[in-house]
Amino acid sequence: MKHERVKEVVELTQYEDIKKGEKGAWLSIAAYLVLSSIKLWIGYTFISGALVADGYNNLTDIIASVAVLIGLKISQKPPDVDHPYGHFRAETIAALVASFIMAAVGLQVIIEAGRTMIAGNIETPGMITAWVALAAAAVMLVVYTYNSRLAKKINNAALHAAAKDNLSDALVSIGAAIGIFGAQLNMPWLDPVAAFIVGIIICKTAWDIFVSCTHALTDGIDEKVLKKLRITVANTKGVREISDLKARVHGNNVLVEVIVQVDPELTLIEGHSICDEIERRLSKKHNILNVNVHVEPQDMKNNNI
Template sequence: MDETQRYQIGRRTSWMNIIGNVLLTALKAVVGYIAGSTAMVADAFHSGSDILATTIVLHGLKISHQPPDEGHHYGHGKAESIVSKLIAILLVITALGIGLSAYNSLRDPALEPPNKIAVWTALISILFKEWMYRYTVGIGKKIKSQALIADAWHHRTDAFSSVAALIGISGAIYGYPILDPIAGIVVAAMIIKAAVSIYLEAIHQLMDTAPAKEVMEDIKQTSLSVDGVRSVHDVKARKYGAEILVDMKICVDPLITVEEGHHLAGQAKHLVLEKIPDVKDVLIHVNPCSEKDYEKCNPCEHYKKG
C-alpha cells in the first residue's frame, strides 16, 4: 500500500467518524436535556469532543503524508504522534468538564430521576460507538496509523462512558437518583485513564523508540544473508510515524574494492526493505572485516593470507 492509498483510506474513515459523531452528539444532547439526565448530557459532551479529535486526526494525516522538504528532510511522519498527544490533552479537558458538571449535580439536594428515553439513547450510543471503535481501529492497524488508532480509542471510551451513563440513568429511574451524577464522575475517570495511555504512547513515538526486538533481529539476520556480508554491527532503528528508519554497520572483505563494498551494502538495504514490513529507509556504513571480527565471521581467503 503506497502513501496516497494510506492517506485516502484514513481520510475516508475520519469523515465517516465526523458525520457519525455529529448525529450522535445531537441525539444525546437533546435527549439528555429533555430527560433531565446529567450522565447523558456529560456523554453528549464526550461525543462532541470526538468531532474535534477526529478533525485534528484528519489534518494530522494530511500533514504526515506530505513529502520531505527543505525544512523536514525526513518527511512529516511524526505529525501523527503530535496529533495523538493533542487528542490525549483534549480528552483530559473533556473529562475535567464532565467531572465538574457531575460534581455540581451531586451537590444538588433536589435530584430528580431522568426520563426512560435516556436509557434507549444510551443503548444506541453503546452499540454505535463500539462499532465505530472496531471499524476505526481495524483501519488504523491496516494502514498503521497511530493517530487513527488513538481516535478509535476515543470511540471506545465513549462507548464505556455510555455504559456508565446507562447504569447511572437506570439506577436513578429505579429510585437512586444519586447514581446519575456518580456515573458522570465515573465517565470522567475512564476518559482520563484512556488519555494517559494515548499520551504515553505518543511520547514513546516522539522519543524515537526502537521497534520490537524481533524486528531488530530480523533486520540483522536479513542483512547477514547477503553473500559477502561477514558481520553486522550497531543496528539501530526508530519509529517514524507508521514507518521505521534503520542505521547499521556491515563488515566485508577488506581487500574488495569500494565499488564492491557499496554493491554489498545496496544488496543488504534492498533485501531489508523487501523483507521487513514498515522499513522506509536503511543507512549502511561499510567497514572492513577487522582482526577483532576474525573469529566472529567467515574471513575470506585474501584476509587469511594477509
C-alpha cells in the same frame, strides 16, 4: 533499479493508505455531530445530566477528530527540503493532540461525577434518555470497529488513537445509560458512580496514547523490533559484524541506520552490493523503506583479540 521501483510503489501505496484513513476521521466527525445534537436536545428536554455531559463530550471529540484529519492531510505532503523523510510524523502529533483532548474530557467527567456524589441532589431523568444513550453507544461501537480495522490495515497511529476515542465514547454512553436506569430503580447513586468509572477509563486510554506518541516522537523504538532488524542484517551474505544499528519511528515508517563490517579485501562495487542486499532484505522482510547503510573494512587485529 528494480529495488528503487519497488520502493517507489510502496511509498505510493503508503500515501494511498493515508488517504483511506481520512474516511475514518470523517466518519467520526459525522457521527459526533449527529449524536451530540441528539444527546443535548434529549438531555435538556428530559432532564438528564448524564446525557447532557455525554453530549458535550462528543462536542470535544469533534475537535479531536478534526485534529486527526488535519494530521492525515499534512502527512500526505511529499518530502521537501525541510522534511527529507516526508511529513509522516504529523500523524503521531495528531494522535498526541487527541490524547490531550481525551484526558481533558476524562478529568471533566471525573470532577462532575465527584461534585454530583458530594451534592447528593440527583434528579430522575426520563427513560427515553437511557435508550438514546444505548443507541449512541451502539453507533460508536460500529464506528470504533470500522476505524480500528482500518487503522490496523493501513498501520496508522492517528486513526488508531481516534478509534480508541470512539471506544471511550461508547463506554461513556453505556455508563450514562446505567446511571439513568439506576435512577429509575431508586438507585440514583449509580449515575455519578458509573460516570466516575468511565472518566477513569477515558483518562487511562488517553495516557496509553500519550505514552505511545511521546515514545515515538523522542525516537524510541521497541527493543524486539531492533532485535529482528539486527538478525536480518547479520544474516545478510557478506556481513561479518554489525558495528552499530539504530532505528526510529517516523509516522508509520521505521528509519534505520546501520554500520556493518565486511571483508577488507572487497572491492567498492562488492561492498556497495552488500549495502543494496541489506536494503532489499529489510524492505522485503520488515517493510522498511529508508535504510542508511555504512560499510567498513573489518578490523582483523581487534577481531582476534
